[in-house]
Amino acid sequence: MSAVTTSAPTALRPGLASVLDANLAAYQTLADDYRETSPQRLRHAARWLQDPEQGRPLKPVAAGHALDIGCADGSHAFLLAERGYNVTAVDFSSRMIELARSRDTQALQGPGPTFLEGEFLTGKFFDAAGEVAPPLDRKFELVVANAFIHLFPKPADEDVVRRALELVAPGGLALFSTTIEDIRDENFFAKTRMNGTAVERWRGHYPKDDFLSLVRDAAGDGFVITDLLTADLRGKPWLTVFARHRANDPD
Numbered sequence: 001m002s003a004v005t006t007s008a009p010t011a012l013r014p015g016l017a018s019v020l021d022a023n024l025a026a027y028q029t030l031a032d033d034y035r036e037t038s039p040q041r042l043r044h045a046a047r048w049l050q051d052p053e054q055g056r057p058l059k060p061v062a063a064g065h066a067l068d069i070g071c072a073d074g075s076h077a078f079l080l081a082e083r084g085y086n087v088t089a090v091d092f093s094s095r096m097i098e099l100a101r102s103r104d105t106q107a108l109q110g111p112g113p114t115f116l117e118g119e120f121l122t123g124k125f126f127d128a129a130g131e132v133a134p135p136l137d138r139k140f141e142l143v144v145a146n147a148f149i150h151l152f153p154k155p156a157d158e159d160v161v162r163r164a165l166e167l168v169a170p171g172g173l174a175l176f177s178t179t180i181e182d183i184r185d186e187n188f189f190a191k192t193r194m195n196g197t198a199v200e201r202w203r204g205h206y207p208k209d210d211f212l213s214l215v216r217d218a219a220g221d222g223f224v225i226t227d228l229l230t231a232d233l234r235g236k237p238w239l240t241v242f243a244r245h246r247a248n249d250p251d
């Protein structure tokens with residue numbers, strides 16, 4: 001049986017709010033850098049945004065819904081929309097969401113992504129009119145959490161994976177990605193901006209087996225777990241863990 005049992009937004013663990021505040025301040029500052037690095041991040045996405053069974057770009061089978069968690073400037077959300085997904089994308093940085101919403105939708109054949117501003121675990125989101133959006137109460141054929149889980153201190157990282165898995169539709173797929181390190185550690189680390197200044201945000205570092213176990217333990221046996229080791233654009237090892245919901249498996 002799957003370890004994933006609830007569908008309610010998650011209460012924040014004690015002490016987590018101050019980490020989230022610091023991360024929010026960091027990503028508000030980093031938004032301009034994300035706009036600049038969008039082409040590089042899209043090139044990188046070609047390496048990990050794959051169907052794990054087919055080894056080719058992910059495409060919806062029918063009218064697939066996708067959720068991009070921590071969508072930043074919307075680069076990946078637009079890529080998924082171009083591939084035919086009906087995309088919802090969330091981020092707590094108002095500056096990131098502003099950039100995402102101001103992207104040109106003209107090249108899209110179908111509907112553009114819906115961008116919601118809000119913190120993922122608490123699950124309160126605001127729509128483009130600044131109104132409280134309905135909670136995420138649907139399931140998604142694809143849930144993407146790229147470079148996201150490592151922003152949460154242990155054990156909140158487990159809460160995030162569990163919450164993401166709760167949102168996967170029967171037969172659907174979740175993707176979790178991070179860099180791979182030799183030792184597990186976590187702390188506030190500086191991230192250098194394109195202009196040479198630095199901001200601090202919480203960052204976990206995971207050896208491969210730790211990150212795999214994080215997803216495996218949260219998923220229980222309701223999901224099939226596979227992984228793909230590639231490189232990020234600077235050549236650092238980049239791990240994507242795929243969790244395929246087993247619902248369509250014949251018993």
Ligand SMILES: C[S@@+](CC[C@H](N)C(=O)[O-])C[C@H]1O[C@@H](n2cnc3c(N)ncnc32)[C@H](O)[C@@H]1O
Nearest residue numbers: 027070071072091092093096118119120146147
């Ligand atoms: C490292 S960036 C990754 C962006 C994007 N997924 C990518 O792969 O390029 C993390 C993003 O998640 C957002 N974020 C971080 N913590 C969040 C939270 N608790 N709730 C919602 N968004 C969050 C940040 O604002 C930032 O845009």
